[in-house]
Amino acid sequence: MLTVRQAVSSHNPLVLILGFGALFFALGLFSLGGFVQLIWSDWAGFPAGHYSELFGTSTGLFSLMLIMAGFYLYTGLDLRMLAWPVAFMGMLPYAYTQGSGRRTLASLGAVVLVVMALAALVTGLLAFYGHIAEVVRQQAR
Numbered sequence: 001m002l003t004v005r006q007a008v009s010s011h012n013p014l015v016l017i018l019g020f021g022a023l024f025f026a027l028g029l030f031s032l033g034g035f036v037q038l039i040w041s042d043w044a045g046f047p048a049g050h051y052s053e054l055f056g057t058s059t060g061l062f063s064l065m066l067i068m069a070g071f072y073l074y075t076g077l078d079l080r081m082l083a084w085p086v087a088f089m090g091m092l093p094y095a096y097t098q099g100s101g102r103r104t105l106a107s108l109g110a111v112v113l114v115v116m117a118l119a120a121l122v123t124g125l126l127a128f129y130g131h132i133a134e135v136v137r138q139q140a141r
Contacts, residue, residue, distance in 0.1 A: 020070075020073050021069075021070045021071070021072075021073030021074030021075075022070065022074060023070070024066050024067075024069045024070030024073060025066070025067055025070025025071060025074065026070070027066050027070075028063045028064070028065070028066030028067035028068075028069070028070055029063075029067065030063075031059060031062055031063035031066060032060070032063035032064070032067065034059055034063075035056055035059045035060040035063055038056040038059065039056050039060075061086075065082070065085075065086050068082055068085060068086075069082055079095070080095045080096070082095075083095035083096070093105060094106065094109065
């Protein structure tokens with residue numbers, strides 16, 4: 001029975017690197033377009049600069065990270081270089097940890113991402129059905 005490492009190493013890694021590099025770069029550009037649209041448009045139908053700032057900043061940072069990751073993969077650079085510009089997002093310790101500590105950090109990171117996704121879902125639902133609905137009701141009067 002083949003392990004994952006044996007199965008991946010039997011293929012040409014250049015194909016994987018170029019494919020993921022192009023994919024990350026394209027997703028980053030698409031996300032960057034969403035960021036620009038969010039900042040430059042009146043998406044809510046009323047002045048909502050602070051909402052654009054709140055949601056747009058994280059989208060912009062995410063898109064720049066994807067663009068850098070795609071560029072690094074496509075040009076064959078080590079992804080540890082990406083850890084320094086995005087250190088505020090928590091990649092730096094993982095990039096330089098070896099052995100079982102790396103697996104522990106990856107598991108902890110996955111748990112944090114799940115908790116953050118649930119928090120974003122609850123926050124979004126409460127904002128949409130609470131705060132934004134109230135603003136729309138006030139404008140309709």
